Amino acid sequence: ETGVTQSPTHLIKTRGQQVTLRCSSQSGHNTVSWYQQALGQGPQFIFQYYREEENGRGNFPPRFSGLQFPNYSSELNVNALELDDSALYLCASSLAASGTGEQYFGPGTRLTVT
């Protein structure tokens, strides 16, 4: 069984730039959720993708967008980067039909905006 992977591991961007983060879900999982974890805080839900459609969104502006591909991998795009976007971005995969609520996290991408 393959675990959740993310790329890149670290990224440094300048304010105003755009960034794309990638996530491959665990084998057999069809749902990917993205979270932002600021230093010293718990992960905050950004949005979830299921069957290539956005399936719920947290309190994040439209400049945070995403995609899910037929193989269930996913991308998180952030436009017009702000200093406050500096955080660890985690994706988590789950199986929607399981009804268990369990999700498994990737190692995260550490984004620094200067």
Place this chain on the structure above:
Amino acid sequence: GENVEQHPSTLSVQEGDSAVIKCTYSDSASNYFPWYKQELGKRPQLIIDIRSNVGEKKDQRIAVTLNKTAKHFSLHITETQPEDSAVYFCAATYRTNAGKSTFGDGTTLTVKP
């Protein structure tokens, strides 16, 4: 929306002692409550979870209790070891919405040898 509060923010115990971390939630529709352990620089890992039709669940040295009426749940770690040192997060979700969890702000547990 759901709001989860977690206490304490830091906890220091002597090796062998017990540690208790408490969380409260606001949305009575939440019915799945996982706990994650996050070591420095690593991903959150699910260590135990409880569903709302159960009051208590135990897995070796770790146990979780849930009081639906009071909307609070707790993590209990017995016989703590230095390798238990990490940040622990509680979360709440409606379990068919797998992945849309609301997290607490975490508890940094330090176990002193």
